[in-house]
Amino acid sequence: MKLGVNIDHIATLREARGTAYPDPVVGALLSEYAGCSSIVAHLREDRRHIKERDILFIKKAIKVPFNMEMSVSKDIVDFARCIKPEQSTLVPERRRELTTEGGIDLISCNNYKKVEKAVGNLKQGGIVVSLFIDPDKSQIAKAKRIGADLIEFNTGKYSEARSAAEVKRELLKIKQAARFAKTLGFFVAAGHGLDYENIKEIAKIKEIEELNIGHSIICRSVFIGMVAAVEEMLKLINN
Numbered sequence: 001m002k003l004g005v006n007i008d009h010i011a012t013l014r015e016a017r018g019t020a021y022p023d024p025v026v027g028a029l030l031s032e033y034a035g036c037s038s039i040v041a042h043l044r045e046d047r048r049h050i051k052e053r054d055i056l057f058i059k060k061a062i063k064v065p066f067n068m069e070m071s072v073s074k075d076i077v078d079f080a081r082c083i084k085p086e087q088s089t090l091v092p093e094r095r096r097e098l099t100t101e102g103g104i105d106l107i108s109c110n111n112y113k114k115v116e117k118a119v120g121n122l123k124q125g126g127i128v129v130s131l132f133i134d135p136d137k138s139q140i141a142k143a144k145r146i147g148a149d150l151i152e153f154n155t156g157k158y159s160e161a162r163s164a165a166e167v168k169r170e171l172l173k174i175k176q177a178a179r180f181a182k183t184l185g186f187f188v189a190a191g192h193g194l195d196y197e198n199i200k201e202i203a204k205i206k207e208i209e210e211l212n213i214g215h216s217i218i219c220r221s222v223f224i225g226m227v228a229a230v231e232e233m234l235k236l237i238n239n
């Protein structure tokens with residue numbers, strides 16, 4: 001199982017005080033040293049954490065693939081085409097949300113056209129495109145029609161589920177969606193809200209080949225350091 005480490009919240013800490021530290025580039029290099037498969041960073045429209053400068057330096061510094069998360073906004077898509085990350089992940093974005101709050105809705109016609117255009121532009125620029133969607137058959141089928149190279153399931157609802165029944169229901173949705181996505185030939189990733197506890201059941205789903213995790217790893221690193229935090233997560237997902 002591959003692990004993509006999202007380093008956004010190293011920049012969140014930096015921006016909390018407007019200092020030059022901690023540097024997400026250092027976090028990316030330490031994650032790479034610890035054995036992650038890719039580095040993920042989200043250049044949000046409001047630039048609340050990661051900035052263009054971080055993206056430039058991360059791309060130059062790391063050897064593992066760089067996965068740039070973004071909305072379908074034209075200026076960010078154009079920026080990605082200049083930087084040429086190995087992968088892009090399109091996510092929905094709302095200005096006032098605390099974090100990404102759900103998958104892209106590919107069923108709504110308005111969204112569909114915007115996403116299709118961004119996918120085309122990124123692919124034309126030689127960038128592999130992933131779509132962050134809810135674990136839902138109709139969304140997966142639409143992602144295929146749009147030409148996504150891979151998909152990432154939003155595990156947010158599973159992560160936020162409180163009762164055992166709710167956890168079971170959300171887990172089943174993810175399992176069934178992963179199986180269906182495989183029949184369409186997709187490489188399947190998953191992420192959002194995954195931590196050192198709830199990861200165990202997700203890691204058992206053999207159709208999921210990559211997990212993208214940020215917040216819980218950065219939080220753990222405050223106490224035990226970045227290398228140990230990434231290593232600990234790698235151990236959980238690969239046992």
Ligand code: PXP
Pocket residue numbers: 006008042069089091099100132152190191192193194212213214215216
């Ligand atoms: N995958 C996607 C598409 C995301 O938007 C995020 C959050 O930026 C993550 C994974 C990582 O989520 P978390 O920080 O909750 O681990």
